[in-house]
Amino acid sequence: MGHLTPTTLRTIDISLSGDNHSAKTPRPVHTYTTYDDIRGHVAISALTPTPFSRVEIFLLGTTRTAHTDHTVPVIAEPQVTHIFLRMAMPIPPSAYPPPSGSSNTYLLNPGCPLHIPFHFVVPARLLPHACRHEHSSASVPEAHTQLPPSLGSFLLPRDDLTFEVANISYSIYAKLLAPSPTSKPSKILSSAIRKFHVVPASEEAPPLLVLKESQYVLSKSKTMRKGMFRGKLGTLTLTTTQPRAFSLPPPRTCGPLVPFALTDLTLTLRFDPTDPSCAPPRLGALSAWIRATTVHSINPASRIPDQELQGSPYDSHSRAFKTYVALAAQDVPAAAAPLWRVVPAPKYARTDSGYSTAWSLSPTPSPNSSPTPLAASTGPLVSVSAASASGDVDEVDEKKPYYTTIALRLVLAPSRTWIPTFHSCFVSRFYTLVLELVVHPPGATMPFMLSLEVPVQVIGQGREGMKEAFVAGGRAGSVGMGEGGDMRGLGGVWDRYVAGGGESVDAYGGCGGEEMGQGDELLPAYVAPDFTRRRRRGR
Template identity: 30%
Template structure:
């Protein structure tokens, strides 16, 4: 028992000495403000300096400075209890360091500060080899090689006090860091390199994302073209079975639904954007969150009467004998009188959430839909107020102006334990096919 106690104290002393003798690394970013994390967008330059100091004379071989982007997912196992997941390093940009920037010999002296400047440019696309898995169409490869936004990280609001939720589950994460390491090669095998010290600083990436052509969204595809704006116009049509009057409208409720798809294996196709179809593949997950937008009383909306019995003549702007609306007849419509109405709905995103742009990557996707629910009152009935619903897939894009407006975020420094866990060996690696 005594010997064991002596060995334990000796091990603790050696461990403390080892930690104290490790090089100390600091990362300073240009434009860094205390307590805030720098945010960048496509084409921005990340500039800064890595500083290294030691308490004792320390030999080393190389300083590595890299911008790394990693996606990580966790899903429930199907066969047995527990979880499994994947990690994919989709971006790694290394800062070249010239030979004359190193001290000669490669020894760090106590009491001196060694500085190594770096500069990275945020690309708009990833290298093709980061996405080499099987895929069902070429559009998937293009989507998977677009740089994704930071996801799964709270963002500081403009007032510097409130954290904004990006509506991502704990099971999915996309993170970017500047990582600096002091490396030493093994004396017995130079191919083996050991990190004597690591340090990382988190940065936020909000890429510029332009509107993409629509993709298949369900088992009932259709084609449409519309202009995205801050309002949505809903066209209604009522086809009476006889001489019934159109129902009186009640209220219109609008919500924005954010869907985060994640998987332990790469997606071969775009996930279902409706967010309602169960997945047939094991190891896939879906997390949805709806954000209320508005509740409008639309009882004052007036129906316009039309008829197909007369020739289509254009009268004035408020009356017509033929439908000029985009809403077509129902399958039971046999002709005659019908009614139409239009409702203009404001679509204003709340400031309490972070809406990352729509994206698709190898392990996860984020899509959005506008959910509308219209209540109405049927004349002569006392049943519960019926409701009809409509879900419209939409794209959230990011322009330069928006990206510039969110460049002040919550400050986070990654600890050594978090660094070791985050950059553990990858489970998913691109194949060499």
């Protein structure tokens, strides 16, 4: 947005490609993903002749967290600000008006605004020194150098299930600097900032290894009784595995992200009767929620907090904020097979740490179908099929177990803004599926409930062909940046921009992929991340 300095009446306005320049409509909130081009220009004007030395344009990624839980009253909470990404746009001298006096001083005249284009590329990773703190394993810096998504609300209402004490923002920052005859830092005459959203592309990680002390529950058993003082009916066991990730489509460049992300999940039930006369129970309502956990800290995280260990899962400087959202099942058919089948007991036990395979049991959703909530009913809103160790179903025999499978297709609610699973130095976001199945034992008046807590990922998709186009275009090698921000080779680029009326520029201020780790020459400037911690004073 434009900023006005009252004392000197200097204005800086930052425009992004795709902006509607009509004064009657507000500017859109742009959303980018990995390898997307961020194009625009900075317009600087003044009402009085203003000498200046240079203009600086940056792409910034900033994390802000606060510590709000205190045992004693305090005036203000401690906060931390961490700049994890800083990319500078190279600006050659030909972009400025003719020098006025000394070779490093230019004059901004009234009625002659200065238009400077910029072009960044959303990187795929951060440089290795973006995570320089102590860590417990090699997986921590690997996760912390992934580009984190935007987190927190700004410009538009956007419910991304985040508390206000944690915020990750991306912005274009432009500033006009005054001439400085000494070695002291130049004074900022005027500055402006333009924020936007970033939803980076991410890859699906292997299934999480659930530790013994973890709060995740992938299997739950319950002994059923005929009554409080009557005999046992048998044991019912509910089991599942971690499903495939919810995959978010590439975001729209302008406007809110409206995802259509789904995953398939298989629930396996086994009933071991006490004697052959004990019938399996009737299944009632099945409910599904997704829990979004946001962990934030004022100290860098030394481990990845996705296990939610029992007891005290986080250190004294970390806090977790949890939000539950009900999920919906799509195209859930009626039961096409008997609810329970009697099958031979397996000759061996198999522990599967992989993904759920419900997609082979559930039909493909129709594009015109609408989500149906998992509400309470006389029977479960699921598709049921028999799971057997062999292809044939035997006759009822003594104490043979009953098996059944429930295939679910779960869809993320479009009323929320979903962001990918990520872990950064100060903020993490991960998800958990919470499943609750009501069971009605035969002859009992009170039902009981079996519940599971299953880890699940949310990942972002990149735009098809963007990475290949980035590598094939040779962008990293088209602009060679030497020591101290050498601008050689960029003069012709800016000349083409001026001759073309300012519609395009081929100066790349971004980097991406594995090329980032090969050397800083791929960036016009890439400043090592830093963070500052402060405690506000009382008024």
